[in-house]
Every structure is written in structure tokens, then in C-alpha cells.
Amino acid sequence: DIVLTQSPVLAVSLGQRATMSCRASQSVSISSINLMHWYQQKPGQQPKLLIYRASNLASGIPARFSGSGSGTDFTLIIDPVQADDIAAYYCQQSRESPYTFGAGTKLELK
Amino acid sequence: QIQLVQSGPELKKPGESLKISCKASGYTFTDYAMQWVKQAPGKGLQYMGWINTQTGKPTYADDFKERFVFSLETSASTAYLQINNLKNEDTATYFCATGYWGQGTLVTVSS
Secondary structure, X not given: OOOEEOOOEEEEXXXXXXXXEEEEOOOOXXXXXXXXXXXXXXXXXXXXXXXXXXXXXXOOOOOOEEXXXXXXXXXXXXXXXXXXXXXXXXXXXXXXXXXXXXXOEEEEXX | OOEEEEOOOEEEOOOOOEEEEEEXXXXXHHHOOEEEEEEOOXXXXXXXXXXXXXXXXXXXXXXXXXOEEEEEEHHHOEEEEXXXXXXXXXXXXXXXXXXXXXOOEEEEEOO
């Protein structure tokens, strides 16, 4: 199975940039298609798709969210961070079944 | 708008079975596969598998091959997750998702 590694916690100040990483144990890219997706989950709510295929903003998601990366290394950036962004963030790969999730990064206020 | 609406919370005893529904609206049901995801209390997301909504063929992650069944009622745009022989460790919130996510169904297993 492909293992996705995320840092457990990221502390950031409001208005600053938050950079979260997701590292895969093997490539999740096919040709130029990067099969990594990012979700936001607030307490008591279902996850919400933020970014699909590494860099594509999902419908209705603010432009302060962006994603990049290829192969095994992927990044989610929130710039600037707003209070409403305090949540857990998960990456998921769809390159190879099972389509595993990372353990999540909890975004906290510094 | 696209919505996935799941059935309500369940309280079950060990050994019992249950079936969770996930009703889709706002899009053509067979256009997107449906995945199922488990989230134990205070834990992260665990991929359970997916079902091909065109063929009905399910694919299960290793941890979910024994007691778990994915099914469809395509005419009703509904996907189902059945869990047999419930165990305490099945206590969790279960989500259906296509990109959009259902609101989750809390399953509590307790004697």
C-alpha cells in the first residue's frame, strides 16, 4: 500500500502563510497527472474537497488555497490563513488501490 | 446542487448487522464511483474501498474484506454499506464520498 506521511500539527498566525506537506512512499503520478487530493475537515463535519489532482481548486474553494507537487512530494498552501481555516487537512492518493489517506495535519493558531 | 445524504445514527450490539444508506442527488449517479471512509472517534480518515456505480463491482481495502458489503440501488441513486457481525471496534463515523461527501453516519457498537 502507498503510505502518505503528513506532519501532525502546524501552528500558524492569522494572516500568515501555512505550508503543509504530504509525502508518498512511492510515486502517485501517471505521466503528467498527479493523483493526489486534499481535504479539509472541521470538528463534527464531513471532509470537504479542496484540491484535486495536486493543483486544481475544487468548486467554491477560495483562491487562498493552492496545491502543488508531483511524484512523491506534495504541498498544500493557505495564504493568508484566516480563522475559518483552523481544521484538519488530509491528503489522499488515487494512483493505486487502496486509495490511502495521510494521517492528517491539524492546523492550529500560534 | 450535488448532495449525498446518509441515514441516521445507529446503536447496535456486538454480533448484530446494519445497513447505512447514502442517497445522491444533483448529478447522474452512475457518472462517479462511490467510496466509503471510516473515521473512528478522534482519529483520521481510513479508506474502506469503493464501488463502481456503473457495474456495481465493489473493491475493498484489506481491513474491510470480511464483514463489509458495498451495494447499490441505482434506480434510487443510493449506495449502501452493510456491516455484519458488528464488533466494538466498528464504532465510528462512516462517510460516503464522490468528491462531495455525505454528512456521515455515526455507528456505536456497545453491549
